[in-house]
Amino acid sequence: MAEYSIGVDLGGTNLRAAAIRGDGAILNKISGTTDLHEGRDAVIADIINAINKLKEQCEGERLLGVGIGVPGFILMEEGIIVGSNNMPGFDNFPIRDDIEGKLGTPIFLENDANAAALGEKWIGAGREVHDLILLTLGTGIGGGIISGGRVLHGFVGMAGELGHITVVPDGNPCGCGNFGCLEKHASATAIVAMARMLQLGDDITSEQVYKLAKDGNERAKMVFHTMGTNLGVALATLINIFNFPLYLLSGGVLAAWDLFAPTMMAEIEKRSFTFRNAKTVVTKATLGNQAGLFGAAYLPLQQRAISTLSESRLSGSGL
Numbered sequence: 001m002a003e004y005s006i007g008v009d010l011g012g013t014n015l016r017a018a019a020i021r022g023d024g025a026i027l028n029k030i031s032g033t034t035d036l037h038e039g040r041d042a043v044i045a046d047i048i049n050a051i052n053k054l055k056e057q058c059e060g061e062r063l064l065g066v067g068i069g070v071p072g073f074i075l076m077e078e079g080i081i082v083g084s085n086n087m088p089g090f091d092n093f094p095i096r097d098d099i100e101g102k103l104g105t106p107i108f109l110e111n112d113a114n115a116a117a118l119g120e121k122w123i124g125a126g127r128e129v130h131d132l133i134l135l136t137l138g139t140g141i142g143g144g145i146i147s148g149g150r151v152l153h154g155f156v157g158m159a160g161e162l163g164h165i166t167v168v169p170d171g172n173p174c175g176c177g178n179f180g181c182l183e184k185h186a187s188a189t190a191i192v193a194m195a196r197m198l199q200l201g202d203d204i205t206s207e208q209v210y211k212l213a214k215d216g217n218e219r220a221k222m223v224f225h226t227m228g229t230n231l232g233v234a235l236a237t238l239i240n241i242f243n244f245p246l247y248l249l250s251g252g253v254l255a256a257w258d259l260f261a262p263t264m265m266a267e268i269e270k271r272s273f274t275f276r277n278a279k280t281v282v283t284k285a286t287l288g289n290q291a292g293l294f295g296a297a298y299l300p301l302q303q304r305a306i307s308t309l310s311e312s313r314l315s316g317s318g319l
């Protein structure tokens with residue numbers, strides 16, 4: 001019997017789910033919206049409906065499990081979302097056990113940025129390496145660390161909050177309580193904030209700043225240079241800590257790569273002895289907004305592979 005896994009990407013606005021085989025082939029896919037105003041129970045019901053629909057479409061094949069990528073801090077062992085800015089109704093809700101109880105299928109929970117990093121490792125830009133870091137640049141900045149092929153969780157599951165590392169000691173205040181977080185100085189939101197400060201317009205969007213910079217506007221170009229420098233500070237630190245071979249960037253801001261990458265790379269070169277002496281790649285991720293969906297689907301597949309490996313080791317040792 002053929003086997004497959006289901007990945008769910010639960011975002012603040014979109015709910016997507018896909019049935020995916022072990023080789024990465026998508027069997028079926030569902031896209032909908034996350035109707036947070038309908039309440040938590042309605043969102044959970046939508047998730048279960050999406051999973052059940054995919055199961056029906058894959059009748060006759062064996063479902064290994066369901067992986068769910070969610071925005072926010074997760075307590076891995078308990079399967080609880082501790083806090084999610086995008087989904088306030090889910091705070092301290094035991095989402096894993098709730099869905100598992102209703103479906104009778106193993107559920108694997110993961111932070112959305114970690115899931116995206118795992119997706120890139122599985123079948124994206126990181127398929128050739130075992131260790132990588134992904135930064136997702138959007139309205140905020142998410143991060144995921146893959147070490148030895150697996151998500152690095154820390155002791156409760158809150159590792160990899162790379163958007164909240166300090167790049168400007170007394171910089172802009174962040175919702176996390178810190179000042180000068182990377183996401184306050186290098187995200188799409190930061191681009192808009194800098195453009196406003198440089199009087200490029202009160203209602204300007206990050207896309208408009210990009211167009212201005214492309215057309216040669218010096219102040220708009222300065223915004224991307226500064227953003228690149230800030231990213232470079234963070235990346236140099238990460239490279240010094242991890243000495244991984246690969247650092248990936250994703251998100252809509254990548255369209256402006258040519259505008260911010262030169263100052264980013266110069267800053268990394270300047271600040272990281274490790275970078276200057278080890279073949280290190282900083283480049284674009286390739287799966288776009290599908291990365292989280294693939295990564296979520298990979299969770300049950302990876303778990304199965306790990307169990308199979310330890311079983312064969314146990315039997316091999318005669319135990």
Ligand SMILES: [Zn+2]
Binds near residue numbers: 174175176177181
């Ligand atoms: Zn922060």
